[in-house]
Amino acid sequence: MAAVRIVDIRGLYLPGFPDSSAPPGTTRAAGYSPGYTSLDNQGRVYINRDLDGEWARNTQLIEITVEVTSLEGELPDEARIRWSARDPDDPFNERPEVHPDWASTLDENDHDASGSYVMPAGEDNEGTTDRTPGWEEVEGYALSDATETGASTAIAGMRSKIRRRMTDIAGDNLIVRADIEGLAEAAGDETGIMTLWRRIDVEYIRMESAPSLSVEEVPKHFEPVFTQLDFTEARVIQDRQRLALDASTLGETASRFVSEVFSHAGDPGWFCLIAALEPHPVPQARGALLFTGMVTILDGGEGERRREYVEIPGDHPDASHVAFRWDGEQMGFAVAMAVVLADPPRTRLWLEPHDIQSQFTAGDGSVAHAYRHRLFFFPRARRRGAAWEPPGYGIPRRVEADVRGPGAAYVAGMSPTIDIGPARYFAGRTIVFTQHRAWWDPEREQPLPGYEQRTLHTVVHELTHAFGMPHKCGYFDYLTPRRTTCCMNYRSHWMIDADQQLIPGTAGRVGNDLCGRHVKETRRVRLEDNRGLRWR
Numbered sequence: 001m002a003a004v005r006i007v008d009i010r011g012l013y014l015p016g017f018p019d020s021s022a023p024p025g026t027t028r029a030a031g032y033s034p035g036y037t038s039l040d041n042q043g044r045v046y047i048n049r050d051l052d053g054e055w056a057r058n059t060q061l062i063e064i065t066v067e068v069t070s071l072e073g074e075l076p077d078e079a080r081i082r083w084s085a086r087d088p089d090d091p092f093n094e095r096p097e098v099h100p101d102w103a104s105t106l107d108e109n110d111h112d113a114s115g116s117y118v119m120p121a122g123e124d125n126e127g128t129t130d131r132t133p134g135w136e137e138v139e140g141y142a143l144s145d146a147t148e149t150g151a152s153t154a155i156a157g158m159r160s161k162i163r164r165r166m167t168d169i170a171g172d173n174l175i176v177r178a179d180i181e182g183l184a185e186a187a188g189d190e191t192g193i194m195t196l197w198r199r200i201d202v203e204y205i206r207m208e209s210a211p212s213l214s215v216e217e218v219p220k221h222f223e224p225v226f227t228q229l230d231f232t233e234a235r236v237i238q239d240r241q242r243l244a245l246d247a248s249t250l251g252e253t254a255s256r257f258v259s260e261v262f263s264h265a266g267d268p269g270w271f272c273l274i275a276a277l278e279p280h281p282v283p284q285a286r287g288a289l290l291f292t293g294m295v296t297i298l299d300g301g302e303g304e305r306r307r308e309y310v311e312i313p314g315d316h317p318d319a320s321h322v323a324f325r326w327d328g329e330q331m332g333f334a335v336a337m338a339v340v341l342a343d344p345p346r347t348r349l350w351l352e353p354h355d356i357q358s359q360f361t362a363g364d365g366s367v368a369h370a371y372r373h374r375l376f377f378f379p380r381a382r383r384r385g386a387a388w389e390p391p392g393y394g395i396p397r398r399v400e401a402d403v404r405g406p407g408a409a410y411v412a413g414m415s416p417t418i419d420i421g422p423a424r425y426f427a428g429r430t431i432v433f434t435q436h437r438a439w440w441d442p443e444r445e446q447p448l449p450g451y452e453q454r455t456l457h458t459v460v461h462e463l464t465h466a467f468g469m470p471h472k473c474g475y476f477d478y479l480t481p482r483r484t485t486c487c488m489n490y491r492s493h494w495m496i497d498a499d500q501q502l503i504p505g506t507a508g509r510v511g512n513d514l515c516g517r518h519v520k521e522t523r524r525v526r527l528e529d530n531r532g533l534r535w536r
Contacts, residue, residue: 002070003187004081004178006037011051011062012194013044021053025233026201029219038192041091044228045166046199048269048528053199055268055535057528058130060166060196063138066178066189068158078182081160083135084150085176088193089120092171092224099480102516106478125174126524127167127196136163152181170226170523172196198227198527200428202463203264203272206234210275210434213459214452221460221487221513224478225522229463231273237261243431244280247410254279255416258429268528268535271428271466273459277435279411287407290316295401297379303386307336308378309350310401315340316347318405324379324393325400329504331393332492333379349403353378354493357470358500362521365468365530367417367424375474377494377502384500393494393502412436413458415465418532425532430462457512461487464518467525475515484511488518 010032013019019031030044032053037043050056051063066081092098093106104111109124111117135151137143138161142154153160164176173195179188204215215231222229244253264270295310310322317340323332334352341348353376363369376383379395411433418427432455434440439451461471464487471488474496485495487510495506514522528535 001185001187002068002072002075002079002180002183004066004068004180004189006064006176006178006189006191007067008035008065009037009043009062009191009194010065011045011049011053011060012036012038013046013053013197015042015044019053022230023201023232026230028199028230029228030197030199038194041193043192043194044197044199045194046228047168047170047196049199051163057268057535058168060130060168061136061163062166062176062194063161063163064176064178064191065159065161068155068160068180070158075155075158075180076182079155080144080152080181081155081162082150082152082179082181083162083164083176084179085134085164085174086122086149087125088122088173088175090124090171090173091120091193094120097479099476099478099482099516101476102478102519105516105520125167125169125172127169127172129165129167131165134165136165138163166194166196168196168526170196170198170525195226199269200227200229201264201270202229202231203262203270204231204234204275205261205272206236206275207239207277207434208236209239210277211447211451213273213275213432213434214456215273215459217452217456218459218463222463224514224519225467227467227522229271234275235263239277242278242280243276246280250279250411250414251416254414254431255418255429258416258431262429265429266534266536271463272430273463274429274431275434276431277433279414279433282410282437283407285407287320287404289402290314290319290405291401291403293400294398295322297395297397297399299378299381299388304383306383306386306388307350307353308380309348311341311346311348312401312403313344313346315345316349316403316405319347319349319403320406321404321409322349322351323402323404324395325402326396331379331395331494331507351378353383354472354490356472356474356493356496358474358496358517360470360473360517360521362524362526363468365425365427365525365527365532367426370426370468370470375496375500382501391501394504410436412438413462415462418534420531423531425530426465426468427530427532427534428466430459430466432458432462453512457487457510460512460514464488464514464522467522467527468530469518469522469525473515473517475517477511477513478516478519479511479513483509484513485509486515486518487512488514
């Protein structure tokens, strides 16, 4: 009688175990623990990392060591270790906190063609290995008979080793089993579920007068996408009260500022988060009320240029925002263009629609890919491509409206992009303006109550852009019971239903978690393909 036991797995990381290889000032959420074999099914294997956890493009692997014991003493010459691998079910969609409406999106293998749940089903990995078959010889333990699902290795000194190449999509998983060939009676051993994770180090930078961000709360919101965010201790830099002169120069100025202070820019596996003060000199009050009263909603233009407008009396070229009131509801739209007309003197206000990106997919990190599929909702219609379809927000044709000039609305957080040739890319760079009036009291010079949660939403939102994901998906988050909407939405917008139509009364419910689609597509992102990150 003989038995084989898995005694160590290099490249496998235990959540909650300290990582001695972490950079100074960084606390890693998982570490290598000798002898850990993921029998708790929590083990992590990092994408684009070698056996020591260092960045290695298109490399994700483990090295498994087994020991053999035999009551008969010596093993026969033909005895070898037979390795096998299987792809178990991804159990995430069976978690009680996952809303049933998102279960089939997260794991369609467990559902039938109609989307009804059937049972847990394996063979649902989506990634690929960097070589086929995925077994690799370790010196001293000759490899033979390798296929994608199995291989044999020699036993030397009652031990054997093998390396297994893993797939490259977050959430993919594997179980590896070891048995003894050449013996009539032998007991085998197997690992628990080992899951592919990304590991991202986040350089946390804070201006001296900026209140701290709740970075310790951020990582749990990325666990559904199997991404481990490890934040450094805050590096304090000199205050810069305002980044830019005005909103029109903010993008370019912010991008240049990040390049100056992000010390790990271009280093593989690094994002940055900056707690800044204000984006630019900001309005102190709401825009001046230019008009209040009844208006008629009209439309003009053809195809993809068609949009809606209202007209108000007088000369108002600086009109900036229109808020409609009807049946106890209120909804606002930015003014895309104000055109002053004569006879009679009036101003035509062309309305900027609310855009929704409900059909986005994982891409190359480019802004163009993130916003390739778009829906536009106007007060009385939805435009999909060139198709013009009611009801939009269902606002009556004749409706009460308030029109205001430029006012206090300004950015709370941003993800400065990088241009490479004609394309624009998200680049893992996030700025949060901690003295935004939504959560900062300028008179008392301190955060308002709720600062931590409000800024947490912005941090999660902006860091999700780092994966090339768009905002305004229009969906509820993945959680049950259904209370809040995806953190990528805007608080002022309504959400959409299964028919891609708006759901009344769903504004103001944005939470801190992602929707099921953002969860699934963020898992699928291959960050190494994002040219904007410049991960060499």
